Amino acid sequence: MSLADYARQHGLKRVGARPEFLEYLAQAWSRRDFAFTLSLFANQAANARNRLGRWWVLLLPTIQAMVYGLIFGIIMGSSRPDNFIPFLFTGVFLFSYFAGSFQSGASSVTGNVGLVRSLSFPRMLLPISAVMRQFFNLLPQLGLLLVALVLFQQDITWGWLALFPILFLMTMFAFGLAMVAARLTVHIQDLTKIIPFMVRVVFYTSGIFFSMERVLGDFPIVLQIMQFNPAYAFIELSRGALIEGHEMTGFLWAVCSSWAVGALLLGVLFFWKAEERYGRED
Amino acid sequence: MAAKTKAMTETRKPVVVVDDVRITYKVFAGGRRATRGAAGGGLFSKRVGLREVHAIKGVSFTIFEGESIGVIGSNGSGKSSLMRAIAGLTPVTKGAVYSSARPTLLGVGAVLMPNLSGEKNILLGGLAMGFSRPQMVESTKAITEFAGLEEFIDLPMRTYSSGMSARLRFAIAASRDHDILIVDEALAVGDQEFRNRSEARMREMRDNAGTLFLVSHSLKSILDTCTRVLWIEKGELIMDGEPKAVVDAYNEHTGSSTID
Numbered sequence: 001m002s003l004a005d006y007a008r009q010h011g012l013k014r015v016g017a018r019p020e021f022l023e024y025l026a027q028a029w030s031r032r033d034f035a036f037t038l039s040l041f042a043n044q045a046a047n048a049r050n051r052l053g054r055w056w057v058l059l060l061p062t063i064q065a066m067v068y069g070l071i072f073g074i075i076m077g078s079s080r081p082d083n084f085i086p087f088l089f090t091g092v093f094l095f096s097y098f099a100g101s102f103q104s105g106a107s108s109v110t111g112n113v114g115l116v117r118s119l120s121f122p123r124m125l126l127p128i129s130a131v132m133r134q135f136f137n138l139l140p141q142l143g144l145l146l147v148a149l150v151l152f153q154q155d156i157t158w159g160w161l162a163l164f165p166i167l168f169l170m171t172m173f174a175f176g177l178a179m180v181a182a183r184l185t186v187h188i189q190d191l192t193k194i195i196p197f198m199v200r201v202v203f204y205t206s207g208i209f210f211s212m213e214r215v216l217g218d219f220p221i222v223l224q225i226m227q228f229n230p231a232y233a234f235i236e237l238s239r240g241a242l243i244e245g246h247e248m249t250g251f252l253w254a255v256c257s258s259w260a261v262g263a264l265l266l267g268v269l270f271f272w273k274a275e276e277r278y279g280r281e282d
Numbered sequence: 283m284a285a286k287t288k289a290m291t292e293t294r295k296p297v298v299v300v301d302d303v304r305i306t307y308k309v310f311a312g313g314r315r316a317t318r319g320a321a322g323g324g325l326f327s328k329r330v331g332l333r334e335v336h337a338i339k340g341v342s343f344t345i346f347e348g349e350s351i352g353v354i355g356s357n358g359s360g361k362s363s364l365m366r367a368i369a370g371l372t373p374v375t376k377g378a379v380y381s382s383a384r385p386t387l388l389g390v391g392a393v394l395m396p397n398l399s400g401e402k403n404i405l406l407g408g409l410a411m412g413f414s415r416p417q418m419v420e421s422t423k424a425i426t427e428f429a430g431l432e433e434f435i436d437l438p439m440r441t442y443s444s445g446m447s448a449r450l451r452f453a454i455a456a457s458r459d460h461d462i463l464i465v466d467e468a469l470a471v472g473d474q475e476f477r478n479r480s481e482a483r484m485r486e487m488r489d490n491a492g493t494l495f496l497v498s499h500s501l502k503s504i505l506d507t508c509t510r511v512l513w514i515e516k517g518e519l520i521m522d523g524e525p526k527a528v529v530d531a532y533n534e535h536t537g538s539s540t541i542d
Contacts, residue, residue, distance in 0.1 A: 002301075003299055003301040003302070003342060003344070004299075004301055004378065004380070006296070006299065006344075007296065007299035007301065007380035008380070010295060010296050010382075011382065012296065012297075012298075012299055012380035012381055012382050013380060013381065013382075014378050014379065014380050015367075015368065015369070015370040015378075015379040015380065015381050015384070015385065016367075016370030016371075016373060016374075016379070030412070031409065031410070031412060033409050033414070033415055034406070034409035034410050037405060037406055037409055037415075038406060041395060041398050041402055041406060042395070044398070044402075045395055045397035045398050046397075048397050048398075048438065049397070115410070116371070117366070117371050117372075118371070118387065119407070119410040119411060120369065120370055120371060120384060120386075121410045121411075121412070276373050277373065279371055279372060279373070
């Protein structure tokens with residue numbers, strides 16, 4: 001009788017074996033408090049050594065928005081989109097949610113080697129925690145955005161409520177994105193060098209600070225294709241909810257929902273497949 | 283006490299079965315590990331210039347209920363690699379480890395979050411081990427006292443000495459009974475008083491039907507705590523048996539090799 005048979009006969013299980021998919025999800029769910037606490041604490045730890053501490057969560061996006069507003073406002077001149085400040089803030093803040101999720105998701109496993117090597121828990125909690133952290137950072141930015149909206153549009157509409165389902169879809173998408181990025185960087189560390197450029201390219205091509213319709217007005221086919229760009233679709237949908245002159249079309253809802261569900265499914269499956277791989281040193 | 287004969291293996295219940303485990307690390311010829319920042323090989327030629335290091339070369343043994351295992355061997359013999367594999371933290375290259383419950387490893391240098399206070403690390407470590415928040419809130423005080431860090435528990439862990447953080451980590455892990463606990467040199471930096479306290483705690487856990495692995499260079503701790511000793515050298519299991527016999531053989535080996 002081989003040792004493996006002997007072990008199985010006595011009801012022993014292989015250590016480190018990847019659990020069944022549903023069991024894995026259940027394990028992750030039962031330790032959700034760990035992901036939540038880790039994201040809160042990671043934020044605190046990141047700001048612990050700064051004098052202004054957590055005020056940076058609000059200060060940083062304000063400075064960022066002012067810089068972007070000034071620079072793009074001047075560069076764009078008369079071709080600025082209408083309602084420029086709310087338009088820009090929506091774009092910059094929501095895009096930073098995706099970019100942050102992608103970037104911190106990418107380093108969530110490789111950057112937490114200490115945790116991975118000393119404790120056993122479903123590794124999926126690391127990219128999830130990275131996205132939660134970005135979400136907590138997004139909240140004060142959203143507050144800032146709503147203040148800007150009131151100042152510039154002087155109007156509060158029912159459409160704002162659509163922000164809740166939109167944020168829900170965005171978070172699903174961000175989870176998927178972070179999990180895919182987390183596994184890819186485990187296989188190819190070099191990706192961490194490329195990711196900032198990928199983020200830049202998407203930033204410049206997703207209509208964050210310019211109106212896609214105006215720039216691509218002469219190329220209807222390209223414009224059609226760009227509608228499927230998730231960053232653009234989610235931001236445009238949010239603008240539809242918040243800004244006068246933008247609409248939440250059924251088409252945008254369909255595109256965003258598909259991206260959200262698709263990315264989350266793909267991300268979870270893709271990440272789970274390599275569960276046994278995380279923490280190995282090669 | 284030690285399981286030497288096949289006949290004895292039939293009667294007791296196995297807890298951990300290590301079946302022909304091999305662990306191979308791929309290391310750059312320059313000596314740097316193939317991890318973050320060392321990927322000089324480029325995107326597609328990652329294996330160029332890599333050297334394979336066989337940390338564990340086919341080790342098999344079976345651990346039974348109620349045993350506590352001492353693991354000895356010189357530095358770099360593969361003890362820690364083997365322990366991490368048993369805990370499921372380092373995937374094995376070949377073979378497999380089977381266990382009745384998920385082993386918990388307590389190793390060196392595994393600071394959770396250096397910028398956070400000891401108290402927050404207690405909570406985080408406990409949640410990661412699968413305990414609930416109320417459970418951890420309840421046991422935080424006991425953990426702090428066991429570690430003897432009442433005055434420093436609100437300071438960031440980066441300000442702790444290596445002995446202090448080792449004490450805190452042991453206290454977190456030892457706050458609950460584990461079915462299988464692996465203590466890998468985690469007590470080496472602690473002072474004598476703490477070592478006595480933690481050895482008492484380990485014996486208590488062993489008596490509560492827990493299985494204990496103790497990796498240590500202190501042969502005295504091993505003899506005091508363990509009922510069976512494994513001697514690992516250069517990735518191979520040299521000897522496995524009754525503590526006194528294995529420790530004596532090990533002493534003879536190290537004694538003669540240092541004189542030469």
